[in-house]
Amino acid sequence: MVGSTVSVAAWSKDSSALLSAIGRMRDSTRSTDSTSIRSAVRQAWAAERGELSPRLEWRDVVDSYVLDQAVPVLAAAADSALIDLGGLFLWVGPATKRRVGIADPGNALDPVAHVELHSGAISTVSGRGERRAVTVLAPTAFKAAAWSSALFSVGCDKALAQAARRGISVVCADSAGVRWSPELQNRVVLPPAHVP
Numbered sequence: 621m622v623g624s625t626v627s628v629a630a631w632s633k634d635s636s637a638l639l640s641a642i643g644r645m646r647d648s649t650r651s652t653d654s655t656s657i658r659s660a661v662r663q664a665w666a667a668e669r670g671e672l673s674p675r676l677e678w679r680d681v682v683d684s685y686v687l688d689q690a691v692p693v694l695a696a697a698a699d700s701a702l703i704d705l706g707g708l709f710l711w712v713g714p715a716t717k718r719r720v721g722i723a724d725p726g727n728a729l730d731p732v733a734h735v736e737l738h739s740g741a742i743s744t745v746s747g748r749g750e751r752r753a754v755t756v757l758a759p760t761a762f763k764a765a766a767w768s769s770a771l772f773s774v775g776c777d778k779a780l781a782q783a784a785r786r787g788i789s790v791v792c793a794d795s796a797g798v799r800w801s802p803e804l805q806n807r808v809v810l811p812p813a814h815v816p
Contacts, residue, residue, distance in 0.1 A: 630694065630701035641697035645690045652686055661685045665766055674770035684708055684765035708743040710761045715739050719809070722791055725753045732793040736807040740764070745772040754779050757789040
């Protein structure tokens with residue numbers, strides 16, 4: 621990637637083809653021109669955000685965009701794969717039911733909830749000072765990373781209101797508790813201490 625550590629767990633009947641695909645994926649991310657990628661990311665974000673102008677952490681989002689560009693190489697050889705880009709998870713393959721923990725902003729070792737990832741990507745942005753975490757599930761790594769970064773800056777109420785309009789799902793934790801967009805009903809599990 622442009623500047624992040626990536627872990628890949630991938631499965632295939634042809635391990636040689638899979639290993640080769642992982643290498644080609646890695647090489648494609650290393651050969652990207654950072655100036656042109658940043659320009660492409662800014663254009664993609666302008667199209668995605670529409671009339672909104674929330675703050676965005678570019679360094680977090682650039683790598684997710686590069687990952688989305690590289691994933692088709694891996695997808696061609698893998699039966700399925702789970703990619704971890706610094707806490708952003710991207711599932712490649714048929715629908716799954718993978719539980720992903722959402723860390724408590726005050727204590728990263730304590731999850732405030734778990735959410736089932738069926739497909740696509742999941743990204744969480746949290747902050748101790750704000751005692752808030754915003755998790756976005758989206759079809760692509762870029763969309764999950766961009767919206768989790770942008771919606772973190774607007775707070776939980778506004779983040780949840782934007783979810784349906786943006787084609788994303790949101791789980792938000794703040795002083796009011798853990799809340800989620802309606803389509804995640806029965807996919808979010810709270811630890812016993814957080815159940816209302």
